[in-house]
Amino acid sequence: MNDTLQLTFEALDTLFFREALPMDMAGGVELSSVFPPPARTVVGAIRTLIGESRGVDWGEFKQGTSPLNELLGTHEHLGKLRFRGPYLLYRGERLFPVPGLLLRTPRRKNxxxxxxxxxxxxxxxxxxxxxxxxxxxxxxxxxxxxxxxxxxxxxxxxxxxxxxxxxxxxxxIPQTKLYVEEPRLGIGRDVKRGTVIESLLYQTRHIRLGPHPEDGPVQIGMDVGGLEEKILPDSPLWIRFGGESRMASVRQGTPPALxxxxxxxxxxxxxxxxxxxxxxxxxxxxxxxxxxxxxxxxxxxxxxxxxxxxxxxxxxxxxxxxxxxxxxxxxxxxxxxxxxxxxxxxxxxxxxxxxxxxxxxxxxxxxxxxxxxxxxxxxxxxxxxx
Structure with a gap:
C-alpha cells in the first residue's frame, strides 16, 4: 500500500478479545481471548479513532449522510481505507507467524x-x-x-x-516473552439499583502484553492506507480497545517493510x-x-x-x-x-x-x-x- 501509516496499540493493563462462543453456552465455564486480535476488532477501533479525530456526527454517519461515509465505509464494505495486519511488535520490530513447514527437533541438555x-x-x-x-x-x-x-x-x-x-x-520468539494469559472472574451488575445480579458469574482469560519488562515492550500494530493526512498528534492517545472496554494507548508511525x-x-x-x-x-x-x-x-x-x-x-x-x-x-x-x-x-x-x-x-x-x-x-x- 502506498501512502500508509502504522498505528501501534500498547495496553495499559490487560486486553480481552473474546473467542467466538456465547457467555451462556451450555457447560461453559471460561471464555478465552483470541490473540493476536481479530482484524475486524482492530479495524473497528481505527475507524472509530479516525471518525472521532475528524469530529464525525455518528448519527449522520449511521444514516449515510456524513462527509466521512466515503472515507470510513460501512461495517461490510470499507470506503477508501485499506489495512495490513494486525501483527505483533517486539522491541519495535514486526513479528511474523511461524510458517507451518518449520518443525523443532528434540532439544538435548545445553x-x-x-x-x-x-x-x-x-x-x-x-x-x-x-x-x-x-x-x-x-x-x-x-x-x-x-x-x-x-x-x-x-x-x-x-x-x-x-x-x-x-x-x-x-x-x-516464544509466546512467553510476548504475552501471558490471566484468568479473571466477573459478575453481572444492575447499574440502576447498584447491586449484583444473581447467577451471572462469568470467567474470562485476559491477555497481558510484555509480561517481562526486561524483554522490552510488546505492541499490536496495523498499517492503514487511504488517508491523505496524519490522524494523530505526536503524543499518544488513549482509547477503549477490545472487549470489556480495556484501555490502550495508540501511536502513529512508519509501516515496516516485509x-x-x-x-x-x-x-x-x-x-x-x-x-x-x-x-x-x-x-x-x-x-x-x-x-x-x-x-x-x-x-x-x-x-x-x-x-x-x-x-x-x-x-x-x-x-x-x-x-x-x-x-x-x-x-x-x-x-x-x-x-x-x-x-x-x-x-x-x-x-x-x-x-x-x-x-x-x-x-x-x-x-x-x-x-x-x-x-x-x-x-x-x-x-x-x-
Missing part, C-alpha cells in the same frame, strides 16, 4: 534449539481423504520433531525460511505463507483451496492449477493449521456476527511455476493479499522458495 523443514515429496503420492496427493515430509528421518507452536519469527527469521533455510534460535527473500542455489519451486488469516470460502469449494484453482491429475496425483498475480501455478502440497473460528459483534445492528472459519496465519502452500522465472514469481506474489476481505488485511502473503 544444546541450542534446532529446526528442520518440511517439503513436498513428489516421488511418492499418498492415498488420503483428498485422494492420491503429494504430502509434505522430511528429507531425512528425524524422530521426535514437533510443530513449532506458540512462537513467532523476527524479520530475519522469516527471511531465512523464505530463502530456503532455517532460523537461528534467537530469531524464534523482508525480501534471497534465492537459494537450487530451488524446486515457490511457496507462500499466510501472514494473516485468509478467507477463501463462501462457495462449495474446500475452504482451504485458494481462489481460482481447479483440480487436475499430474503424475498420478491430484494437484490444483490456477493463477495468482498473473503467475500460472500448480499447487502440489500444503501445510495447514487448525481453522480459526471468528465472529464478533455487529455494532450497526446490535447483534453477533455470523461465525466463520478462516485459514490460519502460518499456513503454507507449495507451488510449481508453470511459466516464467522463479525469482519473478516470488517478486509478484510477495506482500499481496488473496481471498475475501483483503481491504481488512486478510490473506496477506509472504513468498519464498522450497
Amino acid at each position: 544444546d541450542e534449539q534446532a529446526y528442520v523443514r518440511l517439503a513436498p515429496d513428489l516421488q511418492t503420492p499418498v492415498h488420503c481423504d483428498l485422494g492420491r496427493v503429494f504430502l509434505p515430509g522430511l528429507e531425512q528421518p528425524n524422530p521426535g520433531v514437533q510443530p513449532l507452536e506458540k512462537a513467532f519469527l523476527t524479520g530475519a527469521g522469516l527471511k531465512a525460511v523464505l530463502s530456503g533455510g532455517l532460523p537461528s534460535s534467537e530469531e524464534v 523482508p525480501v527473500p534471497d534465492a537459494p542455489a537450487h530451488p524446486r519451486g515457490v511457496l507462500v505463507t499466510l501472514l494473516t488469516h485468509g478467507d477463501f470460502g463462501k462457495d462449495e469449494r474446500p475452504g482451504w483451496l485458494l481462489p481460482g484453482f481447479q483440480e487436475e491429475t499430474h503424475e498420478g496425483a491430484t494437484c490444483w492449477t490456477g493463477t495468482i498475480a498473473g503467475v500460472p501455478l500448480r499447487l502440489v502440497s500444503c501445510v495447514l493449521g487448525k481453522a480459526v473460528r471468528e465472529g464478533g459483534w455487529d455494532l450497526a445492528h446490535h447483534r453477533p456476527r455470523p461465525v466463520r472459519s478462516l485459514v490460519p496465519a502460518g499456513s503454507v502452500y507449495f507451488f510449481q511455476v508453470l511459466s516464467g522465472d522463479l525469482r519473478a514469481a516470488v517478486e509478484a506474489l510477495h506482500g499481496i493479499h488473496l481471498g475475501h476481505e483483503q481491504a481488512w488485511g486478510r490473506g496477506e502473503l509472504a513468498a519464498g522458495y522450497w
Whole structure:
C-alpha cells in the first residue's frame, strides 16, 4: 500500500478479545481471548479513532449522510481505507507467524534449539481423504520433531525460511516473552439499583502484553492506507480497545517493510505463507483451496492449477493449521456476527511455476493479499522458495 501509516496499540493493563462462543453456552465455564486480535476488532477501533479525530456526527454517519461515509465505509464494505495486519511488535520490530513447514527437533541438555523443514515429496503420492496427493515430509528421518507452536519469527527469521533455510534460535520468539494469559472472574451488575445480579458469574482469560519488562515492550500494530493526512498528534492517545472496554494507548508511525527473500542455489519451486488469516470460502469449494484453482491429475496425483498475480501455478502440497473460528459483534445492528472459519496465519502452500522465472514469481506474489476481505488485511502473503 502506498501512502500508509502504522498505528501501534500498547495496553495499559490487560486486553480481552473474546473467542467466538456465547457467555451462556451450555457447560461453559471460561471464555478465552483470541490473540493476536481479530482484524475486524482492530479495524473497528481505527475507524472509530479516525471518525472521532475528524469530529464525525455518528448519527449522520449511521444514516449515510456524513462527509466521512466515503472515507470510513460501512461495517461490510470499507470506503477508501485499506489495512495490513494486525501483527505483533517486539522491541519495535514486526513479528511474523511461524510458517507451518518449520518443525523443532528434540532439544538435548545445553544444546541450542534446532529446526528442520518440511517439503513436498513428489516421488511418492499418498492415498488420503483428498485422494492420491503429494504430502509434505522430511528429507531425512528425524524422530521426535514437533510443530513449532506458540512462537513467532523476527524479520530475519522469516527471511531465512523464505530463502530456503532455517532460523537461528534467537530469531524464534516464544509466546512467553510476548504475552501471558490471566484468568479473571466477573459478575453481572444492575447499574440502576447498584447491586449484583444473581447467577451471572462469568470467567474470562485476559491477555497481558510484555509480561517481562526486561524483554522490552510488546505492541499490536496495523498499517492503514487511504488517508491523505496524519490522524494523530505526536503524543499518544488513549482509547477503549477490545472487549470489556480495556484501555490502550495508540501511536502513529512508519509501516515496516516485509523482508525480501534471497534465492537459494537450487530451488524446486515457490511457496507462500499466510501472514494473516485468509478467507477463501463462501462457495462449495474446500475452504482451504485458494481462489481460482481447479483440480487436475499430474503424475498420478491430484494437484490444483490456477493463477495468482498473473503467475500460472500448480499447487502440489500444503501445510495447514487448525481453522480459526471468528465472529464478533455487529455494532450497526446490535447483534453477533455470523461465525466463520478462516485459514490460519502460518499456513503454507507449495507451488510449481508453470511459466516464467522463479525469482519473478516470488517478486509478484510477495506482500499481496488473496481471498475475501483483503481491504481488512486478510490473506496477506509472504513468498519464498522450497
